[in-house]
Amino acid sequence: MHIFKHNIILVSMGLLSLNMAHAAGSMTEVEQLRSEVQQLREMVQKQQQLQNSQSVVLDNNTKVAVVVPQNTTKEQAFARTKAGAEVTLYGNVRADLSYQSEGGSADRLYNQINTVPLKGQNESSDQLKSTLAATRLGLDFKTADKNVSGKIEVDFLGANDALRIRHAYFNYGQWLIGQTWSNFAIPDYMPETIDALGYVGGAVKRDAQIRYTHKFNARTQIVTALEDSKDALSNMRIPVLSTRLNQSFADRAGVLSLRGMVGEKRTATDNELAWGVGLGAKYDISPKTTLKADYYHVKGDSSLVSWANQGFTVDANKDIVALNQFDSITVGITQQFNSQWRGTLGYGYMKADDNKDYIKSLADPTKGNKDLWQAWTNLFYSPVKPLSFGLEYVYGERKAFVAAPNGSTTGVDNRFSAVAMYNF
Structure with a gap:
């Protein structure tokens, strides 16, 4: 508005000068002053570059724009670090409840399909369990240089509900250094579950790694990593090498992921080669219907794919x-x-080779699993954006290599689970 008043004054002065010159009878000065007035009007009209304008009468039927500046204030970050990085806070408050008709004996209410007692062997039944240990807190860091970023995320699923690190890493360009999802055993292709650990056939492994991503084009990328899989059975000498090829479909409706890994298993006196391959797929059948599938074949490793x-x-x-x-x-x-x-319908299955030498050398063959399977269905309701409530039913069985003394070879997992989450 200040600019508008200033220009009006200038125009008025020009018109006054024009009248004075006319009274003096100097036609040359009149033409010069008229030219100056025209230049002033053009300057005023140039203010129309910005929007959100109001129309105001300048003289007679001539209109010019009075510019109202837009609010260009940038959204404020949650905080800023000493080094100048913007910090974004996120997470959730999560309450889990489970009614276990039959299942594992561990206090924790999440999936225990690989250790559920065989029938007649002190099954844990008719138990109600609850926890808030899966409550999550995360910080994302972003510097002025867009090639550098970082993340720290924690929950309370450590021993005795202690705080534990989920993710802690930084990115520099195409490199990642720190702890995050395994490059081989990723959860991207697991059907949705309420259970925080997922079900048979999936993996929720996070480990320390150095990872490099190369994009061939907008739809194809290869990711290679050196991972510390933290296998308690093995004295690690060299890290696991994993490679993942991601290929998006041309219509952007889905993605395929081909994965491979190789690593050394080592004791004080011996060592063997472990390896594995995986294939995952996600496809949107329609804008509201998504299909997910994931397959693994692994030899010699139990530290990456869950429940093995x-x-x-x-x-x-x-x-x-x-x-x-x-x-x-x-x-x-x-x-x-x-x-x-x-809602989701899901099924998972795992089958081990019937290796006689392996079975005989197990300390307790009744705890080794010939096969596992689980089927589940769930329903989620989100009345408003921050809140989500879910209900899920799962039924599964494990079949042991060797029967228990009572002749039983089957253990059962039969549970109802519920969750309430506030996401922030």
């Missing part, structure tokens, strides 16, 4: 006797019914 038997067995001399080898698959479909309701 121990990767290898040893004798009294610490020599490796045999390697466990298994196939697993999980598949599920999620339907978004409307903006508030969605």
